Amino acid sequence: MIYTVGGIKGGTGKTTISVNLAVWLAKQGGDVLLVDADEQESATDFTSFREHTLNGETNYTAVKLTGDQLRSQVTKLSSKYDHIVIDSGGRDTISQRAALVISDVSLFPFRPRSFDFWTITKVQNLISEIRTVNPELRAMVFINQADIRSEDNRETAEQLKEIEGFEFIPDMVCNRKAFALAGGQGLAVFELSPQDAKASKEINALFKAIPQ
Ligand SMILES: Nc1ncnc2c1ncn2[C@@H]1O[C@H](COP(=O)(O)OP(=O)(O)O)[C@@H](O)[C@H]1O
Ligand SMILES: [Mg+2]
Incomplete structure (x- = not known):
């Protein structure tokens, strides 16, 4: 399976989801390649921290x-x-388009914020164009950095559910410090000790909902 974590908004959690997914898939027992297609190189930085924290493992x-x-x-x-x-x-x-053209599954995290949601039309247009060459591409949307308590989550979920041609994953990931804390050490959130059980549970539920 080739997965692209994309979108046209910064800070939605693309790198966080990508690196956690790479580690999670590897823990399920497969050989995993993580491709950093962003000039900001955050995934590459994550891997450097990881090399250091885990002595190359x-x-x-x-x-x-x-x-x-x-x-x-x-x-x-x-x-x-x-x-x-x-x-x-x-x-x-060009990088994101190239990635989508060869992917089986595309994943789009959204924060429960209107500025973020407003980019959905552009994401829809992008996917429509890509499907002319890659008709089998699955496109999945979900909420990342959900507010622990908020009506905004529900509103965003309702909006995401309605997007034609996209699959909505109801398992949302809340805004939890553990993600930044783990990321800074090059660890997936479920590798952190002490554990943030809620963060681990949420990310696990999300990944289980993604086709493998
Ligand atoms: N679920 C979350 N809870 C808390 N912080 C998060 C979560 N997801 C991402 N972050 C933080 O938000 C910031 C942006 O995330 P990042 O993955 O770099 O986004 P992107 O790659 O889309 O720009 C980072 O500081 C990251 O640690
Ligand atoms: Mg990023």
Whole structure:
């Protein structure tokens, strides 16, 4: 499976979801490749912290690929890995389009904020265009950084449910400090000790809802 975590907004949690998914899939027992397709290189930074924290035992392979190279290189690598997770930047770039064209599943995190939700039309247009060349592409939306207590979550969920051509994952991930804390050490949230049981449970439920 090739997954692209995308969107056209910064800060929605694309890198956080990508790196947690890469570690989670590796823990299920597969060979995982994490592709950093964002010039900001946050996924690459995560892997460097991880190398340091775990003495090199990252349990996935990481590469940085952008632009036209991404498509040809990932296609070549796809037979060597069980899962490939591509972390794309928060803009409609050549890299993100290249990633979507070769993906089986695209994942779009949304924060429960109107500024974020307003980008959905652009994401819909992007997916429609990509499906002319990759008709099988699945597109999944879900809420990340949900407010622990808020009506906004429910409103955003209602809106996300209605988007034609997209699958809504009802398992949302709340705004929890553990994500930033784990990320800074190059760890997935479920690897953190002491554990944040709620954060681990939420991310686990989300990932179980993603096709494997
Ligand atoms: N569920 C969450 N709870 C708390 N903080 C989060 C969560 N998801 C992401 N973050 C934080 O939000 C910031 C942006 O996340 P990031 O994954 O870098 O977004 P993007 O890659 O979409 O720009 C980071 O500081 C990250 O630690
Ligand atoms: Mg990012």
